[in-house]
Amino acid sequence: MVLRLHNTLTRDKVDFAPLDPKNVRMxxxxxxxxxxxxxxxxxxxxxxxVLFRLLRHSYGDAHVTFVRNITDVDDKxxxxxxxxxxxxxxxxxxxxxxYQADVQALGCLPPTHEPRAxxxxxxxxxxxxxxxxxxxxYAAQGHVLFDxxxxxxxxxxxxxxxxxxxAGARVEVAPYKKNTMDFVLWKPSDADIPGWESPWGRGRxxxxxxxSAMSESLLGETFDIHGGGIDxxxxxxxxxxxxxxxxxxxxxxxxxxxxNGFLQVEGEKMSKSLGNFFTIRELLDDWxxxxxxxxxxxxxxxxxxxxxxxxxxxxxxxxxxxxxxAGAMASPRLGxxxxxxxxxxxxxxxxxxxxxxxxxxxxxxxxSLLGFSVMSESIAAKPELDATSINHAxxxxxxxxxxxxxxxxxxxxxxxxxxxxxxxxxxxxxxxxVKR
RNA sequence: GGCCACGUGGCGGAGUGGUGACGCAACGGUCUGCAAAACCGUGAACCCCGGUUCAAUUCCGGGCGUGGCCUCCA
Numbered sequence: 001m002v003l004r005l006h007n008t009l010t011r012d013k014v015d016f017a018p019l020d021p022k023n024v025r026m027x028x029x030x031x032x033x034x035x036x037x038x039x040x041x042x043x044x045x046x047x048x049x050v051l052f053r054l055l056r057h058s059y060g061d062a063h064v065t066f067v068r069n070i071t072d073v074d075d076k077x078x079x080x081x082x083x084x085x086x087x088x089x090x091x092x093x094x095x096x097x098x099y100q101a102d103v104q105a106l107g108c109l110p111p112t113h114e115p116r117a118x119x120x121x122x123x124x125x126x127x128x129x130x131x132x133x134x135x136x137x138y139a140a141q142g143h144v145l146f147d148x149x150x151x152x153x154x155x156x157x158x159x160x161x162x163x164x165x166x167a168g169a170r171v172e173v174a175p176y177k178k179n180t181m182d183f184v185l186w187k188p189s190d191a192d193i194p195g196w197e198s199p200w201g202r203g204r205x206x207x208x209x210x211x212s213a214m215s216e217s218l219l220g221e222t223f224d225i226h227g228g229g230i231d232x233x234x235x236x237x238x239x240x241x242x243x244x245x246x247x248x249x250x251x252x253x254x255x256x257x258x259x260n261g262f263l264q265v266e267g268e269k270m271s272k273s274l275g276n277f278f279t280i281r282e283l284l285d286d287w288x289x290x291x292x293x294x295x296x297x298x299x300x301x302x303x304x305x306x307x308x309x310x311x312x313x314x315x316x317x318x319x320x321x322x323x324x325x326a327g328a329m330a331s332p333r334l335g336x337x338x339x340x341x342x343x344x345x346x347x348x349x350x351x352x353x354x355x356x357x358x359x360x361x362x363x364x365x366x367x368s369l370l371g372f373s374v375m376s377e378s379i380a381a382k383p384e385l386d387a388t389s390i391n392h393a394x395x396x397x398x399x400x401x402x403x404x405x406x407x408x409x410x411x412x413x414x415x416x417x418x419x420x421x422x423x424x425x426x427x428x429x430x431x432x433x434v435k436r
Numbered sequence: 437g438g439c440c441a442c443g444u445g446g447c448g449g450a451g452u453g454g455u456g457a458c459g460c461a462a463c464g465g466u467c468u469g470c471a472a473a474a475c476c477g478u479g480a481a482c483c484c485c486g487g488u489u490c491a492a493u494u495c496c497g498g499g500c501g502u503g504g505c506c507u508c509c510a
Binding site: 029042074075166184208228234235236239259260261262267298300304306310315350409410423431 | 506509
């Protein structure tokens, strides 16, 4: 099976050939931990978890290194901690733990490494020093700025020239910048916000720098795949490339760049003012995690997705049926067409369509590879009633039906329905599921 | 204003230069005390206008619409 991936850098689909098949390396931008993660944040987590699983399947679990960082130093964090009158450490620790619990509930494996930015300050300072020494960065008024003019191919990922950017620029015009597009590598900190001693005084890193330093430490100068949301393409990823390549003597950074599409909710941009802003946690109150996961995978990762309650209901129904078919299978296997669809740039909608045509064994195998490993129990575990009392009621109803007391049997059925339990009379007896 | 995506049946959503993916819903049937479920079956689409071509939903140009980035929002 040849894995093909769409590379944003070249805008085409290429055969994936790892630099080292014994250690396939992937980096994905993780959350800035100042608030609950929202459903848009869940998309890259799920998409690249599927890729992680596929790579592990292809190269072996021990031969894939996946890094997803946690940004725990940021001005939004500082502002939020001040608002809530709690310490920055408390805020970031709490929020990071919530994020990890949320994505786990969505069926995501823990990454190989989940580095925190604050643990890599030394590496960041060292990288800035190299950039200054090689003429790609300059210090000015306590800041250190990257000189975009010093890199001839700056803009290659987002495909825009410095002049084009300037034409539409609304960036802060700071008098100490040589070029308006120059971005901050290091900035000074007042006494009341986090800061570290550096050759340029007490300060903190610029956002883009963090990912460059952490990927360098954990994956090396050049690695295979870098992922993230399409909105990060510029400026974040563009600047990561600039910093890393210049700090590494021009050696290439990530070979393949992958970007997931944006998410809308009920046809509109998700925003707090529109009232359609959903955190992962809120959705988990109403929907099983694997339903959210399936709903995400029913659209190709590069396409925009419209997140709707209607679609979630459909996902629930599909998943429940698959669990009925495959839940008890002891010998899962993988269908060839299913695998081929996944290998074709992670075409999960196609892969799911193939699953609809598959045997129960292949459904079980396919679901498992996609991260739906908690078969059947998880959805059934949702109702307030316990299984024992439901089964008790079913037995009473079966007895009433045998006695042709349909008034009583219908009463029991309606009573369960009112509690959200739907009965299904099949050839092998009566089963139940949670009403959607 | 600049750059860039996307627009497929009632809905979701793949894909393709020529035989109407797939799922949900709907409709018909089987089954059932009834209903649901399950199973079998049916109909239904490629934003608009040009161009290229024997042939375009698929390629090219324009238009319209939606969205993203250019403001450290995935």
